[in-house]
Amino acid sequence: MKLMKYILIMFVVISFTQKISYADNDIKKEREKIKNERNSLAIGWRDNLGYELPKPGSYDLYNIRISGDGKIIDENGKENTLHNLMDGKITLLSFIYSNCTDTNGCPLATSVFYKIQEKIKKDNKLLSSLKMISLSFDPEYDTPQIMSLYGKDLSYIKANWDFLTTSSLENLDPILKSYDQPVIRKYNEDGSYDGVESHLLRVFLIDDKKLIRNVYNVDFLHPDLLINDIKTLLLSNE
Amino acid sequence: MHLRKFGVSILGAILLAISSVTVADETCMSPYMAKIVGQEDYVYVWTLGVEGLGDEQDKLVTIDVNPKSKTYAKVVSVLSVGGRNEAHHSGLSDDRHYLWAGGLDSNKIFIFDVHSNPRKPTLHKVITDFVEKTGGIVGPHTFYALPGRIMVSGLSNNKDNGGRTGLAEYNSKGEFIATHWLPTDGDLRGAKKEGQFADGYGYDVRVQPRRNVMLTSSFTGWSNYMMDFGQMLQDGEAMKRFGNTMVVWDLHTRKPKKVIDVPGAPLEIRCAWGANNNYCFTTTALTSKIWLIYEDDNGEWQGKAVADIGDASKVPLPVDISITADDKGLWVDTFMDGKARYFDITDPFNPVQKFEEQIGSQVNMISQSWDGKRAYFSTSLLGNWDKTGEADEQWVKLYAWDEDKLSLTHKWTIDFYKEKLGRAHQMRFGAYSLYSSKNQNKGKDITLLDK
Incomplete structure (x- = not known):
C-alpha cells in the first residue's frame, strides 16, 4: 500500500512540473495529451498481467544473438566484466540510472x-x-557509491543482484x-x-x-x- | 520495510531531477519504436527505379520537410542501390537508427543507416539470402520493429510463387532468427479455423502488445504481384489467388491462435493507440470494405465488416490507411480513383465518411504526422500495377489537414518523374532530435522515447 502511495506522489510531482514547463502552442498541447495517456501505470506495476501465460517450456525462446561484454565496476569499486558476472547463470540485464524520473522507465x-526476487x-x-544486473546509463553521476546506495535494501534476500556502473562514457x-540500447544525452x-x-526501456534475458x-x-x-521465460530456459536445459 | 525504502528511493530520484517526458510518433509505426515529437526533418521515400529514367535504379530519396530549412521541400539526397528489385515497403528499427527496405522481386533487404547523418543516409548492409535463410519465404513486405528485432512479413514462397507464406524474424543486426509459417488447412499449427479459409497468405503485421496479440493480413503471391495488372484482371484463375484471411497470433510465443475470414484481400492493418481500445482496422482491396478486428467481451478476437469505401462495383481499390493518434479518424487511400477519404471512427463499429478529395490520378501511401496536421501522399502501388500513359503520375505531395474545417490544403509536390527519380512508394520520417548529439539537438524539439 505504501508503495502505491509513493507512486501517487510521483504522479503529482510529475504533473506539477509538466504544467510549469509547457507553453500553449499546439504541439505542446499534443504532448500533454499523449503524456497523460502514457502516464497510466505500465503492466509491470500491476499484479495481474491481464492475459493467461502459456505453460513454461511449451514455447520457444529463440537465440537472438550473443550478448555484449564490457568492463564494469561493481558497488565496491572493483573492476570486472559483464560476461564474468553472468557466468553460468540465467541473467536479467537492465540499463538504468539513479536520476531516472519516468514512472514507466527505470523505476x-x-x-x-x-x-521477481x-x-x-x-x-x-x-x-x-x-x-540480475542493473547497469547505469550515467557513469558521470552514478559512481559505485551511488549505485551501492541505489541498490541498498533492494536485494535483501539471497537473490544475486548487482548494481553496476562503468568508469566513463567511453567504456x-x-x-x-552492443545491446542496441539507445540513449539521448543532454x-x-x-x-x-x-x-x-531519455532512453528506450529494454530488459534483456540472457541464458547460461x-x-x-x-x-x-x-x-x-x-x-x-x-x-515464465526463466523457467522455460531452465526446462530447455534439462 | 523494504517496500517503503524502495518507494523512498524512487521518490528521491524524482525530486533530484525531473525532466518532462512525453511520447509521440507518426501514427502507423510500431509502439515499440522511438518517437518523433513535433516537426519531422526528413521524409525517406523508398523509390522504384524505372527503365529509361535517370539511373534506372531503385533508390532511397531523402526530402527535406522542415519548413525552417533553406532546402525545404527539396530532394537533398538520392541513394541508388544498384538495380531494380520491385522496391516496396520499408520500416525503421526500434531505435530508428536503421531503415529496412525490401525488394519484392529480388528478395533483397537493404538496411540504411539513417542516424549517422539523417540528411544523407548510407547503405549499411544488404541481406541477399532471405529466401534461403527463411526456408522459402518470398517477397519481404512489412518491416515491423519489435524490441531488438524486426519482424518481416512475406508475400509468397519459392515452391509455387503463390500466396502461402510466413513471417521472418531478424535481430537488429540483420541476422536471421526464425521463420513462423502462416497456418493453412494442411497445417493449422495449433490455430483455430473460424470460417471457410485458412489460406496461409500474408501481407501486413501489427501488434497490440498489451493484449499480447499480433495480427497478420493476406494479399497475393509473386505470380500475381509481378503480373501486368490488366492481364491479371482478365485471368480468372489468377483472381482466385487472393487472400481471404487474417490471423490472430500469440505475440509472446509467436504461435497462431485463430484464423478469421476477411474476404477480398485485407491489406494494411492499423491498431488503435488508446489504452482501452482493443481493436485494429484493415481494408479489403477487392471488396472495398473497412473491417474491424476486435476483442469481444469474452476476450475472443473477431472480425466484422463495418463500412463500405466508395462504390465497390467500381473497384476503387483501397490501399494504404492511416489511423489518427486519438483513434478518432481513419484515412483511406483508394488507388484507382486517386482519392483520400477520411472516416470518423469514434464508434469503431460504425465508421462514417466525413471527407474525400482527389489527390491525383493515382494514390497509394499516406503518412501523417502525430498531430495529424501534415499528410504526405505518394503514388506507386507496384511496378506492373501502376497506371500507364498520362495517368502514371509519380510524386510525393504534402497537404495540411484541418480537422475542424475538414479541409486539405496542398503545400507542395515533388514530381518524381521530372526529377528522374522513379516511382514513389513508402515514406518514413526522420528527425535529428531522435539522436544524441552535442550539436544536432540545439534548438530542436526534443524527441523522447518509448519508455
Missing part, C-alpha cells in the same frame, strides 16, 4: 526485478540459477552499442555532458551460454512473464 525495471524467494533452484558506449551550451535526457533469448520493453515487463 519500473527495478521494481520488476524486486518483485520476492516471487521466487522460496524456489531455491530458480533463485540460485538467476543473476559504457561500446556496451550500449549537453550544455559549451558541449559538456549534462546527464541523460550468454545468448540473448528475449528483449522486453515496457509492454512486456511483468514479473510473471519474465519468471
